[in-house]
Amino acid sequence: xxxxxxxxSSLSASVGDRVTITCRASQSINxxxxxxxxxxxxxxxxxxxxxxxxxxxxxxxxxxxxxxxDFTLTISGLQPEDFAxxxxxxxxGIPFNFGQGTKVEIK
Amino acid sequence: QVQLQESxxxxxxxxxxxxxxxxxxxxxIKNYYWTWIRQSAGKGLEWIGRISRGGxxxxxSLKSRATLSLDTSxxxxxxxxxxxxxxxxxxxxxxxxxxxxxxxxxxxxxxTLVTVSS
Numbered sequence: 734x735x736x737x738x739x740x741x742s743s744l745s746a747s748v749g750d751r752v753t754i755t756c757r758a759s760q761s762i763n764x765x766x767x768x769x770x771x772x773x774x775x776x777x778x779x780x781x782x783x784x785x786x787x788x789x790x791x792x793x794x795x796x797x798x799x800x801x802x803d804f805t806l807t808i809s810g811l812q813p814e815d816f817a818x819x820x821x822x823x824x825x826g827i828p829f830n831f832g833q834g835t836k837v838e839i840k
Numbered sequence: 841q842v843q844l845q846e847s848x849x850x851x852x853x854x855x856x857x858x859x860x861x862x863x864x865x866x867x868x869i870k871n872y873y874w875t876w877i878r879q880s881a882g883k884g885l886e887w888i889g890r891i892s893r894g895g896x897x898x899x900x901s902l903k904s905r906a907t908l909s910l911d912t913s914x915x916x917x918x919x920x921x922x923x924x925x926x927x928x929x930x931x932x933x934x935x936x937x938x939x940x941x942x943x944x945x946x947x948x949x950x951x952t953l954v955t956v957s958s
Contacts, residue, residue: 734900734901764942765941765942765943766942767939767942767944776932776947776948776949776950776951777885777945777948778946779939779944779945779946782939782940782942782944783939783940783941783942784942786939786940788939820884820885822885822944822945824942824943824944827897827899828887828899828900828901829887829943830887831884831885831886831887832884833884834884834885
């Protein structure tokens with residue numbers, strides 16, 4: 734199995750901050766990496782697919798980078814509606830494992 | 841647009857069998873994989889498995905306890921036997937989609953909480 738490790742597990746930030754979340758795969762997954770946002774009581778929604786591609790309807794302040802084993806989700810100018818938990822997910826091989834999540838909280 | 845809804849008992853006794861159904865509307869069962877994912881406080885999001893008319897794949901971590909089936913043209917099911925407290929989670933069904941060349945999950949059902957307890 735490919736293990737996905739996110740860091741940090743949580744962070745506190747202010748509106749307007751630039752936030753960076755990292756995800757590391759236990760082996761190379763090329764660019765088969767997706768990012769999701771999940772708000773309390775809601776389902777995860779795709780933000781970024783293929784490591785760098787913005788899903789339709791997602792604000793451009795979200796961006797993804799990386800390939801191989803190391804990936805980054807960046808939020809440039811945190812907005813109040815961005816306080817949520819973020820997950821990475823690999824689709825290189827079955828099982829399609831997720832990272833453990835990063836909770837972004839208000840400072 | 842496709843909408844999915846999970847249904848099934850919210851409480852299952854240890855060692856018994858968990859059975860959930862996902863009913864979807866607004867789309868066809870053809871040409872997609874249909875997926876079960878669970879979320880617990882201890883293990884985060886865990887991919888359980890996927891099913892299509894062309895095949896079935898399971899997460900090996902479930903040690904063959906899981907069974908997926910396509911029941912009708914708009915319903916599929918999950919059975920998990922010999923449950924323990926570790927199987928307590930919110931269970932989601934979702935459609936698998938290919939975005940670019942990456943497999944993702946969209947949309948999701950709202951999720952159903954299953955508690956394993958005597």
